[in-house]
Amino acid sequence: MITGHNTDVEYAGRVYHVQTEDKGTANPVIETLVYSKGEILDTCRRSYLDISADAGEIEPEVLRRMEMQHQRCIREVRNGRYDPDGPKPFGWNIITNRGFEEVVLDTLRSGVSGELQLDFQEDVYFFEGASAIVDLVARLEGGDRPAGGAFVRIKLVRTSGRPIKLFEGKTNEEGRLRMDVGVPALNGGEAIVLIQVDSGGAVAEMRRPVLRHNGGS
Secondary structure, eight states: OOOOEEEEEEETTEEEEEEEEEOOTTSOEEEEEEEETTEEEEEEEEEOTTSOGGGTOHHHHHHHHHHHHHHHHHHHHHTTTTOTTOOOOTTTTTOOHHHHHHHHHHHHHHTOOTTEEEEESSOOOEETTEEEEEEEEEEETTTTEEOTTOEEEEEEEESSSOOEEEEEEEOOTTSEEEEEEEEOOOTTOOEEEEEEEEETTEEEEEEEEEEOOTTOO
């Protein structure tokens, strides 16, 4: 049995706990539980019987699938799937109507597709006036094939003014890209970091709010 993952995720003032574990070779299932305030809200179970024991690759592949499943469930929490009042409109707590319209138009132009899966190797938080290490991996066909050579674009979308390009680059043959992304000071404004990945027309994106340091202006 492989050691699992446990992550607390805050959404709309409520803390959700995401727990992923391997049930062991006797019961080859990866199980993720999402719960809040002691109540289990969702359970995701996926078998890994398809992994060949003869290949000697069970543990690395189970670890990879655990990470993917765990990050997928975290993303669903952050997208408002378990909000008792339903998912909030995009940008509800970080941008104005003007910014919302700007981002929606930009998102529609990108043609977001479900064929490409985008995950962070570890959680990342963006603070104004600081840099953050972004380590992402892109996969195609439900996570079965690395999206090598995928184009990655990272932009800062503000409540006022045009979006600012923060980074552009491509994933390596394993579909991975690690980069240092600097976020400028907002001078009292609010913004999100928009990460878009394009692999031959299959597009995925993630959005993260820009935070202020405790005690900062």
